Amino acid sequence: MNDQLCIASPNLAAYSETFIKDQIAQLQPGTLIYEGNYPIHSKEEDWQLPFPFNIHVVRGITKKLAPGLFHRIYSRSLADYLKRRKVTTLLANYGPVGVSVADACVMANVKLVVHFHGFDAYEYNTLAKFREAYRHMFTCAHRIVAVSTEMKEELIKLGAAENKIAFIPYGINLERFTTTDPSVNGPLLINIGRFTPKKAPDLLIRAFKIVHDALPDARLKMIGGGELLEDSKALATSLGLSDVITFAGVQSSEEIIRALHQSRIYVQHSLRPPSGDSEGTPVSILEACACGLPVVSTRHAGIRDAVLEQVSGLLVDEGDVEGMAKDIITLLKDPALCKQMGAAARARISENYHFPVQAAKLAALLEV
Template sequence: MDKRIKIAIATNGRLKPMGTFSRNYIEYLPFAKIVLFGGFIPYFYMGTSQKQQKILRYWYSLLSLKNQTKLDKLIKNRFKKILQKEKVNCVLAEFMNTGSAIREACKELNIPIVANVLGYEIHQDAVVEKNHQEYRKLANYKSIVVPVAKNMIPKLKNVGFLDSQIIFSPLGARDEFFEINPDYSSKRFIAIGRFAEMKSPLSTIKAFHKVLKNFPNAKLTFAGDGELFEDTKNLVDQLSIQDSVEFVGWISPEEQINLLSKSAIFIQHSVTTSIGDAEGTPVAILEASAAGLPIVSTKHGGIVDTVIDGKTGYLVDENDWEEMGNRMEELLRSPELIEEFGQNGRQFILENFSMKKHIEEIEKAIRTIVKL
């Protein structure tokens, strides 16, 4: 561990630290570190109980007389005092709007910021419009942004970030995924993700239903939960394919590895939402490809950076579930292609999107901006 550098990992989880990125930074980055959460300006240490949080929030509410401007100032001052007390050299923000929210406090202490750009904060038109000026201020400060998809880069430049401030780096797959041996003969598809508009789970079910007409022994395991879960389950019932689709709910990392080892092909039908939101680079796709599964997905967000169409999987247009079904069938007709695409994908992710590579890039960004 390099004790010359101390970082604060800032996550905007209201009740607890959040996000895959933060968990991996806590585990792998070779610096002294503290973890803060509690909102866009985080002011609770990791480990703060909900009772302690409630007491402080109530106290701040009284002190501010429920005036939002005064409350924001109290929170900012507490965040600033934590950075001073801990002698932090750099703040690593999980989202760009978190980085923007903490910029003023960091500027007063001359502390640089490295901020991940994960998706909604640069894709959703309303979010960008609301935060445009703050993003520009962040761009004009000592900052580096880390977009997880290449299609975010022009948007970052549009709000003022220079090429030298932008490092493209998706999270990457952990080592254990490269050790998985899929069951290429299983005819089992697997989908993992939130049941939300952006993941279009209904399109996935429609595509799989098409496959079943020619491959009645095919199976689909669908992991995750979310607001469209019941709608998805109802569609499965309406199509009378309950015996072919297994819903397993939220899964642990250990269960994910187990399910990938029993599967042959990973599918995900990501789309741009009605409010303009889009994926960054879905970690589940990186992990499935690292595990040796070919991918059938959409030409969307960072997916196009991580799946080579016709070599590590197939990509179709958004909302074209019929073509998605065609591509799924094409793989089932060619078992040798399943293995070829799967092994190509594993090698491609190992060379370009491993966890080790991502951590090295974040470490380099922090050392560069801290100048140590």
């Protein structure tokens, strides 16, 4: 247990944020606060805002009508709590959370490390709301974590000092995500993640239509939920693919590993949608690589760090449906190449994304 470490996160239960759960499990913080961009609950249940701001309705009204007043009350209360808990370092997950806790960290003489993950560095509405606040937060922060080299460049553009930014990608537990031999698996493609615009499930389905027309034995399994799930099912039906695409819903980590071990290729068409949202580094791609699967995806965000083109996978430009289909067909027709690229994918993860190594880098950065 790192008694002097506090981790702040918007929530603790999102199934798609396994990286935060792994982070908490590895770092073992003595203090954990959560719930929204202004975390107001402690896991230890030994802190709440002073009355009447501990009442949800009052908090909401105050944040809306007098945000400056709420921020000052919040910062003073959190600073007192951090002092009482003898916290020396606070790790804030996501930029907006870093903004909320920055002044409290200054008051409590606590080192602030802000971990960016994706949308918080890219999405236009988020940047419009927090751009100025980010600049203040960057000056308060001891260090800033980026999960891809592209994200590091974005944070510099937003005003972060380059010497404060550490590139620490997510790590994968190689003891859990063991290897398969894709060359002996059937022609099954697998995709894992939320059905959101930045993952463009519609473009993946359209690419698969081309694949299935060329190779009728091909199948696609899509694991996850999200706001575009029903639209994706309707698209599959309209394209005559409802019998060859399985929408498996949200699944446990164990079920995901079994599915990866049954597949030949991992596929994902990530892109930057009109909202400006972006991946950081998709954990699902790292997990697939760890299992020894070749990847067909896009030249997007941290995917370009994780997947070596023509070595551990094939990448196309964002929006290139025909190019993606062509690459998938190439691999489906060549099981030996799948095996070769899958072995290179596993090696890439072992060398650059092994969880204990990345966790140790983060712990060293936090000085805990």
